[in-house]
Amino acid sequence: MRIRVLGPVTVGTETGASGLGGPKPKALLVALLRQARHVVATERLVDLLWDDSPPSSATALVHTYVSVLRRGMAAAGLAEAVRTRAPGYLLDVEHGECDVDLFEHEHERAREAERDGAFALAHEHYRRALSLWRGQALGGVDARFAVAWADELHERRLAARDGLARSDLALGRAEDAAHELRGLVTEHPLREETRALLMRALAESGRQADALEVYREGRRHLLDELGIEPGRPLRDLHTAILDGSVPATRATPASPVRVSARPVAHTLPPDIGDFTGRTGELASVLALGGTPPDDRVTRPVVVVSGAGGTGKSTLAVHAAHRLAPRYPDGQLFVDLRGFGAELSPFTALGRFLTALGVRAADLPTTLDERIALYRQRLAGLRLIIVLDNARAEQQVRPLLPGEPGCLVLVTSRSRLAGIGGAFPVELEVLRTPSALEMLGKIIGPERVAGDPDAAGRIAALCAGVPLAIRAAGAKLLARPHWPLKSLAARLADERRRLDELTVGDLAIRSCLSLNYAELDDRRRRAFHLLCLLDLPDFGWWLAAPLLDVDTAEAEDVVEHLVDLRLLDVAGVDQIGRVRYRFHDLVQLFGAEQAAEHETRETVTDAVARSLTAWADLVEAGARRLPRVTLGLRIAPSRQAEAHPELIAEVEADPVGWLRAETSTVVRAVERARELGVGRTATLLVSSLLSSTFAVRNEFDGWQRTQEVALALAREGHDRRAEAVVLAGLGQLHYEKDDFATARTHFEQALRHADAVDDDAVRAVCLVGIGTVRREQGHVVPATYALTTAADLAERLGEDSVVAAAEYGLGALHRDHGDLGEAADRFRRAAHRYAAVEDPRGEALAMRGLSLCHRARGEYREAADLSGRAAANLLAAGDELGATYSRQAWVKASLRLVPAVDLVGPLVECLAVCERGHDRFGVALVTRTLGELHLARNDLPAAREHLTAALALWTELGLDVWRARTLRDLAAADPSRQDEHWTAALDLLHGTGAREERELAATTPRQWRDTVRRQAT
Structure with a gap:
C-alpha cells in the first residue's frame, strides 16, 4: 500500500512518505485515483482541480503538476504509475496499492462474515478496515469533487463503525458497543441506524431507562432539525424496550424515581417557535x-x-x-x-x-x-x-x-x-444560511423562496444579527404586500438602516444604546472616531493618534470597547498583535453618534493625525524593504513624529507590519478623501505605499490608493502630483503585464512633466516608456527613451534612475545580440545601484549579466551569477525577483553535466508567480518547463508546456516571446516543424532581435539537432 488517502493525502509507506508539493498535485492524484486505470481528459482535470474558475494557465499547470506527481510517485516506488494517454492521463496502479482499495476489501469481507453468522471474523475485518483511517479522508484537498468523494468515504466509515458495534452485540459485548456508539451518536445525532444500535446496546446492558432517553433525544433532534418523526424501525425498537421484549444480558436495579417534596414554580419564559441555527x-x-x-x-x-x-x-x-x-x-x-x-x-x-x-x-x-x-x-x-x-x-x-x-x-x-x-x-452572528432560515421561519419559507436574491440581501444587511433579522421579519409581516426587494432597498441606505430595523420593542439602536451609555467622554470619542473611519480592521495603536494620547492609554480605551461588546476581536496579525473590527450595525450606530456629537474640526484634526502617523510608519517600513519603484514623491518626506515604540515595532518586522496594515491603510486613504480630510498626508501615504505594493504584486490596494491620489491631484489642479501618480499607475499596469495601458499612463505622465518642466519626473516617465516599448519589441523608440532618460538623470544626479535606464539598455543590447555592450550596461547598472545602497537593483543587474553569459554558452558562470542573484533578492525581501533568478539558474543548469533535478525548482517558481498574479512569470516558467523536457527528449511533455506557454504569450501580446516559443515547438513537434518555424520567422521579421538572425541562418532540422546535442 503506497497511496494513502484515508487521512492526509500521501504516497509511500508510513515510515517513508514522499512529498507531493501543494494541494493541487494532491488534488490531481485524487482526481486520477477516483477513476484509476481509466483515462481522464486534461480538460476534465482542469474542471476538477479549479471547480468553476480555472486560471488562464490551467492547462499548463496541469502538465506541471503531472511532473510533480510523477516525481513523488517515483520516490514511492511507483515510477510508471502516471501515464500520458490522449486526451489526458491515467493512473495505472495495482489493486491494493491504495488504502481505499484495502478498506473496501476488508469492509466487504466483514459484511460477508456477518451475513454468514461468523461474528468474531466479522469483528476482526471491521477492525482492520477502520484501522486504515488516519483522519478525515482526502485531507489537504478541498476541490469540490474531492469533498463529495470524502463525504462518500465518510459514510462508508460510519457503516463500518456500525458493523463493528453489531459484531460486539452479537458476541455479547453490549457494554463495549455502548461505549463506542455513545460518541458516534453524539457526532451524528440524526443517524437512526446508529441510534438504534445504541438503544439496543443499552437495553441489553440492563439500562432500559437510558435506552429510552436515547430515543427521546433522537426524536427531539429529528423534529427540531428535520420536522419528522423517527422511522418505523426506531419506533418499533422503542416499543420493544418499553414492553420488555428486548432481553437484558445483565440486570441492574433500577434507580428509584424521586418526587420532589417541594413543588417548584416554573418561571421560565415560553420557548421560541422559530429558533434557528446555533x-x-x-x-x-x-x-x-x-x-x-x-x-x-x-x-x-x-x-x-x-x-x-x-x-x-x-x-x-x-x-x-x-x-x-x-x-x-x-x-x-x-x-x-x-x-x-x-x-x-x-x-x-x-x-x-x-x-x-x-x-x-x-x-x-x-x-x-x-x-x-x-x-x-x-x-x-x-x-x-x-x-x-x-x-x-x-x-x-x-x-x-x-x-x-x-x-x-x-x-x-x-x-x-x-x-x-x-x-x-x-x-457570534449567524451565518447566511441560518440567517435566511430564520427569516423564512418568521415570514414564511415560500416568501423567501419567491425572491431568494432579495432575501439574501436582507440577511446580509442585517449582518447576521438575530435581533436585526427579527426586526426585518416583523416589518415584512406587518406589510405582507411589500416585495422583499423593497425592504432590501431601504436597508441598503446606510443613513436609514437603523431606523428600518426598528419595529415595536425590536430595535437595534436601543440595544446598542445600553452599552454605549457605559462609555465615558474619552472612550465615547474613540468609539465615534473609529466608527467614522469605517476600517475593515485595525490595531489598538490607531487610537493613540486619533485621541492624541500615549499608546498605553490607547490600548486600554480599545479593550474597554471590547469589554462592552461594542468592538470585536478580529484575530492576531502576522507580528502577534491583536486586530479589532466593528460589526456592521455597530459601525453604523457609532458613525451616527459621531455625526451628532463630534464637530467638523475634531474629526478633521483626528483623521489628519492618524494619516500622519500612518505616513511615518509606512515610511519607516518602506525604508527597510526592496526599492521597486523609482522613488518619486508627491509630497516631501518628513521627520517621523509617530510614537517611537511604534516606529521600532515597524522597523523590527516591516514585512509583517505592512501586511497586517495593508487593507486598513488602503481604506483609510479612501475614507480620508470621502471625509475631505488630510489631502497632503493622503497623497504622501499613497506614494509611500507604491513600493510596498509593488514588491508583493498587491495590485488591488495599489490601484485603489493611486486612484485616490489621482483624484486628489486633479481636484487640487496639481499637475506635478498628477504626473507622479500617472507614472505610478504606469508601473502598476506594467507589473500587471498590461503593457498597452502602462504605456498610455507613462505617456500621459510625461506630458504633465513637460508642462511643469520637471526633469526628475520626466526621466522616470522615459524609463517607464522605454521599458514597456522594449517588452513590446519596439527597439528604436525603446532605445531613444532609455538613452534620453539616462542622460537626463545623469545631469540631475539621480543614480537610481540612471541605473534603471542602464538596466533597460542592457536588456535591449542582449536581446539584439550585442552581448559585450549588454554586459557592460548591466555592470554599470549594478554599480549605480550599489552607490544608492539598493541591493535589490544590484541583484537584478546581476541576473541580467548572467543571461549574457548564458547566451555566450558560459553556463557555469551564468548559473553561478543567477544563483547568487536569487539569494540576494531573497535576502532583500523580493521573492518574485528571486523567482526570476531561480528560473535563470535552471536554464543555465539544464545545460550542465551532471544534470540535477530541475523540475522541483521550476514548480516552486510557478507557484510563486501564480500567488503573485504574475502572468509574465507564469508564461516564462511554463516555457522553461517545456525547454527542460525538450532538452531531455521528452517530446510529448515539451509540446504540452510549450503550447501552453504560447497561449500565454499570445494573451500578453508579446510577439518576440511567441516567436522564441514557436522555435522550440518546431523541435518538439517534428510533424509541424515547418509551420512553427515559418510563424516564428514572421513574428521576428523587422524586430532586430538576435533570434531573427539566428533563425534565418539555420533550419528547423539543424535547430532540432542542436537541441539533441545539448540533451546529451
Whole structure:
C-alpha cells in the first residue's frame, strides 16, 4: 500500500512518505485515483482541480503538476504509475496499492462474515478496515469533487463503525458497543441506524431507562432539525424496550424515581417557535446539561456571552426547555437587567425564594441570610436556573447553588471569566444560511423562496444579527404586500438602516444604546472616531493618534470597547498583535453618534493625525524593504513624529507590519478623501505605499490608493502630483503585464512633466516608456527613451534612475545580440545601484549579466551569477525577483553535466508567480518547463508546456516571446516543424532581435539537432 488517502493525502509507506508539493498535485492524484486505470481528459482535470474558475494557465499547470506527481510517485516506488494517454492521463496502479482499495476489501469481507453468522471474523475485518483511517479522508484537498468523494468515504466509515458495534452485540459485548456508539451518536445525532444500535446496546446492558432517553433525544433532534418523526424501525425498537421484549444480558436495579417534596414554580419564559441555527452552541449546552448527576462533582454553570442582539437569551431559554425533562424539580428564571436598571442579587434571591415556596413575610432581610436559605432550599433538587442579562460576576455568585444537581445558565454581554469552572459559550452572528432560515421561519419559507436574491440581501444587511433579522421579519409581516426587494432597498441606505430595523420593542439602536451609555467622554470619542473611519480592521495603536494620547492609554480605551461588546476581536496579525473590527450595525450606530456629537474640526484634526502617523510608519517600513519603484514623491518626506515604540515595532518586522496594515491603510486613504480630510498626508501615504505594493504584486490596494491620489491631484489642479501618480499607475499596469495601458499612463505622465518642466519626473516617465516599448519589441523608440532618460538623470544626479535606464539598455543590447555592450550596461547598472545602497537593483543587474553569459554558452558562470542573484533578492525581501533568478539558474543548469533535478525548482517558481498574479512569470516558467523536457527528449511533455506557454504569450501580446516559443515547438513537434518555424520567422521579421538572425541562418532540422546535442 503506497497511496494513502484515508487521512492526509500521501504516497509511500508510513515510515517513508514522499512529498507531493501543494494541494493541487494532491488534488490531481485524487482526481486520477477516483477513476484509476481509466483515462481522464486534461480538460476534465482542469474542471476538477479549479471547480468553476480555472486560471488562464490551467492547462499548463496541469502538465506541471503531472511532473510533480510523477516525481513523488517515483520516490514511492511507483515510477510508471502516471501515464500520458490522449486526451489526458491515467493512473495505472495495482489493486491494493491504495488504502481505499484495502478498506473496501476488508469492509466487504466483514459484511460477508456477518451475513454468514461468523461474528468474531466479522469483528476482526471491521477492525482492520477502520484501522486504515488516519483522519478525515482526502485531507489537504478541498476541490469540490474531492469533498463529495470524502463525504462518500465518510459514510462508508460510519457503516463500518456500525458493523463493528453489531459484531460486539452479537458476541455479547453490549457494554463495549455502548461505549463506542455513545460518541458516534453524539457526532451524528440524526443517524437512526446508529441510534438504534445504541438503544439496543443499552437495553441489553440492563439500562432500559437510558435506552429510552436515547430515543427521546433522537426524536427531539429529528423534529427540531428535520420536522419528522423517527422511522418505523426506531419506533418499533422503542416499543420493544418499553414492553420488555428486548432481553437484558445483565440486570441492574433500577434507580428509584424521586418526587420532589417541594413543588417548584416554573418561571421560565415560553420557548421560541422559530429558533434557528446555533447547532454547535446548543449541542454544547445540552451535552453539559444532560450529564447524569452522579458523574458530576460540581454544579454545571454555562455562561452564554455575546454582543447585544445575538440571541443569548433565546438560546438559554430554548436549551432550558429542551433539558427540562432531565430536571424534574422545575426551572427558575430571572432577568438581571445588567445593562439598565440593574437587578440586585438581594432582589433576585427574593424572587427565587418565593418561587421555592417561601412566603414573602418569611424572606430574610440580609443578603447572606437569603443566600443561605436559597442554597438550603435547593439541596437535593434538580432544577434549571437561568440568570439572564448579567452584568458582572458579582451579580451571579450569590445566585449559584451550593451543591451539584442544578444546571445554571447565565447570559451576559461580558464573558464573566471570573466565575470559576464555568463553561463558556460564545455567540457570534449567524451565518447566511441560518440567517435566511430564520427569516423564512418568521415570514414564511415560500416568501423567501419567491425572491431568494432579495432575501439574501436582507440577511446580509442585517449582518447576521438575530435581533436585526427579527426586526426585518416583523416589518415584512406587518406589510405582507411589500416585495422583499423593497425592504432590501431601504436597508441598503446606510443613513436609514437603523431606523428600518426598528419595529415595536425590536430595535437595534436601543440595544446598542445600553452599552454605549457605559462609555465615558474619552472612550465615547474613540468609539465615534473609529466608527467614522469605517476600517475593515485595525490595531489598538490607531487610537493613540486619533485621541492624541500615549499608546498605553490607547490600548486600554480599545479593550474597554471590547469589554462592552461594542468592538470585536478580529484575530492576531502576522507580528502577534491583536486586530479589532466593528460589526456592521455597530459601525453604523457609532458613525451616527459621531455625526451628532463630534464637530467638523475634531474629526478633521483626528483623521489628519492618524494619516500622519500612518505616513511615518509606512515610511519607516518602506525604508527597510526592496526599492521597486523609482522613488518619486508627491509630497516631501518628513521627520517621523509617530510614537517611537511604534516606529521600532515597524522597523523590527516591516514585512509583517505592512501586511497586517495593508487593507486598513488602503481604506483609510479612501475614507480620508470621502471625509475631505488630510489631502497632503493622503497623497504622501499613497506614494509611500507604491513600493510596498509593488514588491508583493498587491495590485488591488495599489490601484485603489493611486486612484485616490489621482483624484486628489486633479481636484487640487496639481499637475506635478498628477504626473507622479500617472507614472505610478504606469508601473502598476506594467507589473500587471498590461503593457498597452502602462504605456498610455507613462505617456500621459510625461506630458504633465513637460508642462511643469520637471526633469526628475520626466526621466522616470522615459524609463517607464522605454521599458514597456522594449517588452513590446519596439527597439528604436525603446532605445531613444532609455538613452534620453539616462542622460537626463545623469545631469540631475539621480543614480537610481540612471541605473534603471542602464538596466533597460542592457536588456535591449542582449536581446539584439550585442552581448559585450549588454554586459557592460548591466555592470554599470549594478554599480549605480550599489552607490544608492539598493541591493535589490544590484541583484537584478546581476541576473541580467548572467543571461549574457548564458547566451555566450558560459553556463557555469551564468548559473553561478543567477544563483547568487536569487539569494540576494531573497535576502532583500523580493521573492518574485528571486523567482526570476531561480528560473535563470535552471536554464543555465539544464545545460550542465551532471544534470540535477530541475523540475522541483521550476514548480516552486510557478507557484510563486501564480500567488503573485504574475502572468509574465507564469508564461516564462511554463516555457522553461517545456525547454527542460525538450532538452531531455521528452517530446510529448515539451509540446504540452510549450503550447501552453504560447497561449500565454499570445494573451500578453508579446510577439518576440511567441516567436522564441514557436522555435522550440518546431523541435518538439517534428510533424509541424515547418509551420512553427515559418510563424516564428514572421513574428521576428523587422524586430532586430538576435533570434531573427539566428533563425534565418539555420533550419528547423539543424535547430532540432542542436537541441539533441545539448540533451546529451
